[in-house]
Amino acid sequence: MLARELFDIRQVLRKQGIIFAYSGYVTETVLSGVGEAIKQKLTIDDADTKTLRSVFAVFVEQMQNMIRYSAEKVPNSALEPPFIEIRYGVLTIGRDGDDYVVHAGNLVERSDVERLRARLSKIRDMNKEELRASHKEKLRAGPEEGSKGAGLGFMEIARRATKPIEFDFTDVDDKYAFFTLKASV
Template identity: 35%
Template sequence: MQLDVFNAFRDCALREGVQFYFNGYLSHNVIGAMGDTLRHRLEAQGTKGTVTRRVFSTFVEMAQNILNYGADAAPVAGNGRIGQGAVAIGQLGDHFYIICGNHIEREHVERVREKLDAIRAMSADEIKQAYRQQLRNEEEDHLSKGAGLGFLTVARDSSAPIEYCFVEDEDGQGQVGFYLKATI
């Protein structure tokens, strides 16, 4: 990267309120270190406890999605995984935002879109009810590594509807860029 391009990137990030940005390989250890940094940053600027919890929870869910569901994710020795993606955390005015991006397999796009559109159509009370119902749900989603609570957790902690988009990959590898944004 040229220095002038880096300077433009930095200036854009500052204008958009970006406080933390990471692009690269994620592991449980990297997510833990990023989470510690985020928590200290929020505490240092005097962010309310409930907001800190929501920002932190949303960050962890989104980073875990990259790690567990990204097309570039792979197992590593000792039961671990690594995943490749990007995460940005910023603040504009009184609101924080968390954005993540990674590749997913094209075959999963419609499934993810259906889940997110259904959640986006729910009220805050409906999201909380769906979350509680999913906790009790014994049906297993064969593609989910958890209880299927990730998107519901992000939506529950958000102060506005979650946003998402898919971007076609130009490399023809059968993958699609997936971007998710939550506002706290």
């Protein structure tokens, strides 16, 4: 019974081709550790250098997005960094035919959904040349409002992906929606 409970979860993941799954509070240390495991697994799979680097690059941007922007967070302003806050996210890496698929999700505020959707639609619809030009422009520009990073993460994901990125939102309650972003390499 006990074994069955967890085995069933594992089977659900395996049936979807998932080889790595993380659901929980995300930290830079988790990024480092899981990142090393991904490099090892892809090296054992004999993935080519470009594929390995691209899967890894997408993974890093997805993880850092969750670490920085997930709206599901536990703050404690009484403590010093890195204990001030920790954020929750879900990330899976799986196979779909010959592709590696990096899929990440986290809560966002519903008021941010339209802004995100517009930005991601624009990026999804760009071809490689447009992405390159837009990346260059964004690198020069300051970070966007509501962005703590360089605002370049989504673009890096789209550049590394071998198919158009996919994304979706679903409302969770009055305040939050669940946001997912999927990239195939």
